[in-house]
Amino acid sequence: MPETEKTHAELAVKIEAMHKWYGQFHVLKNINLQVRRGERIVICGPSGSGKSTMIRCINRLEEHQQGDIIVDGVELTNDLKNIETIRKEVGMVFQHFNLFPHLTVLENCTLAPIWVRKSPKAEAVATAMEYLERVQIPEQAHKFPGQLSGGQQQRVAIARSLCMNPRIMLFDEPTSALDPEMIKEVLDVMVELAQEGMTMLCVTHEMGFAKTVANRVIFMDEGEIIEENSPDQFFDHPEHERTKLFLSQILSH
Amino acid sequence: MSEAAHAAMARRNPLARLWNDKESRQVIIQIISFVLIFAFFFMMVRNAVINLEAIGKDISLKFLWQPSSYDINQSLIEYSSRSSHFRAMIVGILNTLLVAVFGIALATILGFLLGISRLSKNWIINKMAYVYIEYVRNVPVLLHILLVHGMIINLLPLPRASLTIGDGAFLNNRGFFVPKPDFEPLFLAVAALFLGGVAFAFWFRKYARMVQDQSGKHYPVFWICLAAVAGVPLLAYFVLGAPITWEIPELQGFNYKGGMVLRPEFIALWLALSIYTAAFIGEIVRAGISAVDWGQNEAASALGITRGRTLHLVVIPQALRIIVPPLTSQYLNLTKNSSLAIAIGYMDIVATIGGISLNQTGREMECMALVLALYLVFSLLISAFMNWYNRRIKLVER
Ligand SMILES: Nc1ncnc2c1ncn2[C@@H]1O[C@H](COP(=O)(O)OP(=O)(O)O)[C@@H](O)[C@H]1O
């Protein structure tokens, strides 16, 4: 097998020398990151360091201006077909759930399979019910998002993404908008997903979660990746001053 | 007196107890208001009847059946000065409805375009819509009507020098003259195909939905329906040798005769009401769409749903819930503002039964009551329809 094809097949995400600006503001500086299939990456860092912006570049919710991003072997450019292909393969879970309030839980889950994957409705419903069972809320299928608790809503959001059968999942602080007693139910779902071998990139400050499932932890500050290490090394022997400072701040809480 | 003493007294006095109870107090207030309002109206009507009697007038609608003895320049039904006042009123009603329906249609289309333009990232389009809205909203509607009317009367050429559009349409300061269709028997076939097309379109939408549910296959529903409703009848029209003869307006003396005409009064009122109301609708649409959280777009994008589908499946259903109630009041405003027609001599309800008929018969009580009742009925009908629509789209939530 030629070298490039092999790397493509093994790499879920490959970011090379990527830069992004908001107008004059240099928000991402020379980002290099390779994520193998099945790998779980946790990204942390102070607020405003560019974590969200970086993972949103991976499914093109944000555009980068320089460097390359290759997802699942497809390069992200302005080619709309490529963007479409990638978005079908990459699921995303947001801090504020972003469920569709005018649709039931079940309809939230079947909307994209029906309109994007062109699944027959019965099939889409069956798949949706399967995933709703996995996140343990099949009995809420016919309720509207506004009738659920935050934790339940976030689990629906995860199920909604999974219904598209993505190969890669992006999580942007999925638990930071939740009341403390609901964090665990969402993390449990994410841990289970990790154990099934899903490729995951999670922005989160849940250090317990990072220690349990992450293959690597990435620390970002001011638009740069400062440190990248295995969870044990990262938490017990952080190398950079800024990492130490950050860890001391979040651990003191 | 202490709190406890108050409470003790309230317990003893049953009236005080009724007044202090939340539910019975509401009932008492309603009864009192009802009695007061009823008494007020009773006095008003009694007063009017007594005063009218004093000057030797009664209240009667018999005048409606007398000949009107005046002409109306635009009528959707057969009418002459020998027709009754009642018929004149019907002509007025139809003219009001005509301008209201056309006005609502045009204002809605313009308004949605304006609202979307206001959200456009294109600087020129955005600012043009902004200037339009700010200018139009801040000028009274009566001025718009006079302005458009004035422009038609003063800026458009005389009939002799009409602007010719195509082969048979003429625009001048007496109106817009267009050919009148004269249907041949074969045209029935075209009409039948059109009706068949509409029926097919309704059925096909359901069928396509069913196929999609079962197999996931998507038909281009919009294009197929368009072909059935417009394409096939159009094709048949030409295949059958265009079975319509057109009566082309011709210049005779000082004006065009024959064909159909949109009079300057109608055009002015229609355009002015549409232009004015569209500015408000534009703002309502902009507010409605921007009230939908941007996260909704992002979530749909992240799921791979295309831009157009996102609008149709996610944004518009949510925006409509915000847009429809204020849209209703704009439709009501347009309908009521159409009564300004009298300023340029468009013969609507106010100009016919509320104007000339009133002056000729001296029946101001009856005429005004009729005009009032008619506007009330129109407004209630529009409200009822919009409320029904609002409930229908609201059900989608919870
Ligand atoms: N749309 C935007 N326009 C301009 N600046 C932005 C925009 N979105 C984010 N930023 C800025 O980019 C920086 C990184 O933001 P973000 O990626 O959200 O950080 P994080 O997720 O790490 O808290 C912040 O300083 C933020 O203010």
Ligand SMILES: [Mg+2]
């Ligand atoms: Mg963030």
